[in-house]
Amino acid sequence: MNIDSTTSQLVLAIDTSTDMLACAVAELVPGQAGADVRVLATGDHLCRRQANVELVSTCQDTLARAGRSMDDVDAVLVGRGPGSFTGVRIGIATAKGLACGLERPLFGTSTLDAVAWGVWRSGVRGLVGVVGDAMRREVYPALYQVGEAGPERLFDVESVSKVPAAVSAWAGRADHDQIMLAGDGLKKYRVQFEAAGFSRFADEDAWNPTGEGLLRALAAERVAAHVGSGDATAPAQSGDPALVLPVYTRLSDAEENEAKRLGLKEPATVATTGCDDALADRHLQLRPMNVNDVAAVAALEGEVFAPSNHTPWSARLFSDDLAEPGHIWWVAHDEGQIVGYAGAVMAGGDAQVSNVAVAEGHRREGIAGRLLARVTYDAQMLGAATSSLEVDAENAAAQRLYAQLGYREVGRRPNYYGKGHDALIMEAQLPLVTPSRHDTPDPHASVRPWPIVAAPRSDEEAAAIAGAGPLILAIESSCDETAMAIIDGAGQIVANVVATQIDFHARFGGVVPEIASRKHTEAVVGVYEETMAQAGAHFGVDTLVPADLAAVGVTQGPGLVGALVVGIAFAKGLAAGSDLPLIGVDHLEGHLFANLFETPDLRPPFVASLVSGGHTMLVHVRDWGDYEVLGQTIDDAVGEAFDKVAKALGLGYPGGPVISRLAAKGNKKAIHFPRAMMHSGDYSFSLSGLKTSVITYINNENKAGRPINLPDLAASFEAAVIDVQVAKAVDAVRQTGAKDFCVGGGVAANPQLREAYKRRFGHMGVRVTVPPLSACTDNAAMIALVAKRRFDRGELSDLHMDADPNMSL
Structure with a gap:
């Protein structure tokens, strides 16, 4: 439209x-x-x-x-x-x-x-310098020529600059005394501009956007x-x-530090690459290319392009290009073997894709699209608004891939790949669009039409949707998954979509909050559309529309505040735009309700253990909505301890699955690690001492030159965690007299922990429920269960609701 x-x-x-x-x-x-x-x-x-x-x-x-x-x-x-x-x-x-x-x-x-338009509206004409506040003693400098028709940009793309550099750049102009200054950055830095001789300032009412x-x-x-x-x-x-995305002018702090490391002409370490694949036994991870990859990438380049007229790059060319500023390269690897790579170079506001290649045995696995998404994401952070590339006019498969990602043909270069082999020039707006199931890619269209118009429905289809109501959309964005689900009036999940960000965080050994928030902002509309389409398929139509919904539920907390606000802001906008009630949901309560997927007849009272990357606690569920936290960790959470130990061993992120796989092959009695607070007489936990003990052991073995038996270490560490978790859970069940015990959170997926609970409580005649593996990690289906209960009880939230990162049960 x-x-x-x-x-x-x-x-x-x-x-x-x-x-x-x-x-x-x-x-x-x-x-x-x-x-x-x-x-x-x-x-x-x-x-x-x-x-x-x-x-x-x-x-x-x-x-x-x-x-x-x-x-x-x-x-x-x-x-x-x-x-x-x-x-x-x-x-x-x-x-x-x-x-x-x-x-x-x-x-x-x-x-x-x-x-700038506000300054124009106030009657100012001539040179106008807008100084936006960028925090960190930085500003967003923007110079305009303002005439009667309005302001004209004297810059190409928005940028960020240290305050002294911005002042110096404008003070060096011959006409600097003619510049009229405005912008919220002057609230902090006006004195610096005045000290440099600037004396013309717009009225403060024109310093802010309107x-x-x-x-x-x-x-x-x-x-x-x-x-x-x-x-x-x-x-x-x-x-x-x-x-529609934020105007980015810099990488996150974590990415900036990583970029500095990758630019060094020295061997990369596990800290640089983010993962030791041989130890981690991980498949198809993506990370930025480093100097240790160039030989393997050059070899793959030769294999992929040998049959074509393309002249393969040498390892020297890749090495030299990698060190250039504004040149972005990512690789895909399977257990240490490079199976794909992609690169781009910044050219103003355009990210020009240098190459995309995938090993023959790994094609049709979506790797090329994932690589391009990572490359162009980094380019976005550096200010790119578009991406362009050349593709052989005879390579129909590649053209289809690029068209699906949003690229369109904008030109042709005759004989680019040799006589008779033309290159098509294709361009896309950033971010790249991965079409939903119901989209039909058009290689000649720059973007898909919006909004996506639902096909007419028959009376039977409309009646089926109405009869399944009320339908509630639930949104989860507390950490690094953007997830949505739809639940019907009978409590059945009719759509469940999760978009993970693991590839973006793995290179840092843990979740980077700033990246998580950025990725939620990018993914939220696509996840919404796919969820509505998935629910539509359940009812035999192409997609649901907002009018089909009865309410919008969303995780209010706890979690990362920057991640939570994106989900909540989208939910509030969606609710207001479609005139639907809003329901705030406690993320931890969602993990409790996830047990209903495994045991639908589960009824309180029962005891539950919530174990995840951010929480470790025992809860007495006296009734749904009536929770007593018996005890929780006083320092690290279980999942956090797993990640930190895995990082110390160079096993990558997330650490839980890697530790678990290694532990299954090891001797849990090989190394004795402390069982902190196991006999404290309460339900508090402490993982910091155990984590420190493991890291100290690693350092001592390394100093002594002794090889570490990774399976034995993983099994011994895991056993120390499990022993305390099970012992305190048993005490809690005995104290409360509960006949049911449940587990929730990402660590609930650990097979040894699940088995230990079942074995111990089986001897006590206590029923143990653990959610399906898909419901252990963060998802919106569990949020939908809570949202439905609150909707049925009339427990709604208002549109002033905000994120509560420290929300408690």
Whole structure:
């Protein structure tokens, strides 16, 4: 659906990238000179760290003051930053939810452009320098030439700079005394600019982005993109909410540190690669290429391209290219053997793909698409908005792959691969789009149409969907999985989708919160669409639509705050856009309810052990919703201890599955490790001392030059953990008199722990329930179970709900 070029269209604009919550409702009215912006109401106000609480209600209030409702909105517009990382994501995730709920297009624009338009609106003309606050004593500098028609960019893409460097760059201009400064960065750094001789400052009311500024920036972008087309209001963007992402100007801290390491001309270590595959016994991991990979990559290059006219790169060429700034390379490997690689080079705002290759025995496994996703993700973080590549005009299979990812043909290079072998030039907007089951890739289309229109339904199909209700959509984003599920009125899960980020975190030996939050923002719309399509297939239609749902449930906490806010913001936007009730869910309660998948007749009271990467606790479930935490860890969680020991051994991330596989081959009595607090007389746990003991053992053996028997060490460590967990669980069951014992959390997938519980409680006549393996790790199906119970009881949340990272049972 596009903005109509002949009639006025109502646009809801929002931005939360700064301390100013910007919101406006306006009509975009077509005219001979372009699109005119007629603001009907604004809701701009200062809102420090409360954006996720106030944004949706501000949208509703602003629409009401404009005399309009959500149903009247024709399109949603959001400021993409740059700005506060969390703030930008709150705005974008909310806007994505609104667009999906309303089934309307979503557009994005630069927050810096919005500020420049605000300065224009205040009457300023001439040179304008916008100084956005980037934290870390950095700013987002943006220079404009502002005329009567509006501001014109004097830069290509948004960037970040240390304050002294930004001041120096502008002070070195011959016309620096003509620059009028604005932007929220001046609240901190005005004195530095004044010390450099700058004396012209816009009124402080024009330092922050406004809803009107966003709208004028979008209108100007459309005119610029369609000059001469006669279509002044047709969007330059597709309107697909999956493609609207924050304006990134840097990698995360973890990625920046890694990039520095990878650029060193010295052998890579486990700390650099993130995993020792031979020890970990892992398959098809992806990670950035390092200097130790170049020989294997060059060999694979020769094998793949030997039959073609392509001249293979040598190891020297790969090594030299790897060290160049702005050159990005990733590899796929199976137990240490390189089976694929992909690379790209930054060229302004475009990531030019150098090569993609997969070993013959590993083709048709989705590796090429995954590699391109990682390469272009890194490029996005460095400011790329598009990706381009060349492909042999006769390589139909590769063309189909690239078309599915969103690439389209934009040109041709005759004889590029030799006489008679032309190259097609293909280009895609970032992020790459992986089509859902119901999409039909079109190699000549740059983007898929949005919204995806559901096919007409028969009366029987409509009746089947209505009869299965109420249908509740549940969303989970507490850590590094973006997950959604739909549950019907009978408690059956009719859709369950999980998008994992393990490949992105494995190279760091654990979850990087900033990357997790970024990936949730990218994945949330795709997961939503696939969940609705999966539920649609259950009912024999192509996809469900928001009107089919009865409520939206979402994990409120506990978890990583940056990850939680994305799921909550999307859920709130979706609920507001589709006029559905919202239900906040405790993530830990979800792990308790996951046991119902294995034992549907499970009823309280019972005792449960929650063991995961972030939690280790014993809970007396007196009734559903009535929980007594008997005791929990005073330091590390079980899953955290597994990951840290695995990292110390170079076994990669996540550590639990690797330790478990090794332990199955070892002697658990080979090494004695402490059983901390096993006889403490309470239900508290401590894993820090055990972790330290294992790491000390590793260091001592290494210093003595003795080889470590990994299976024995893993088995001995695992036994020390299990002994304490089982002993305290037995005490809790005896104290409470419970006849049922349950387990929840990611560590509940550990086969030795599951067996130890069953063996010990079997002798006591206590029934043991452990969830299916798929329900142990984070998922939305368990969140759906809790959401349904709360919906049935009328326990709803309001749209002011925010993330609670420390939420307790």
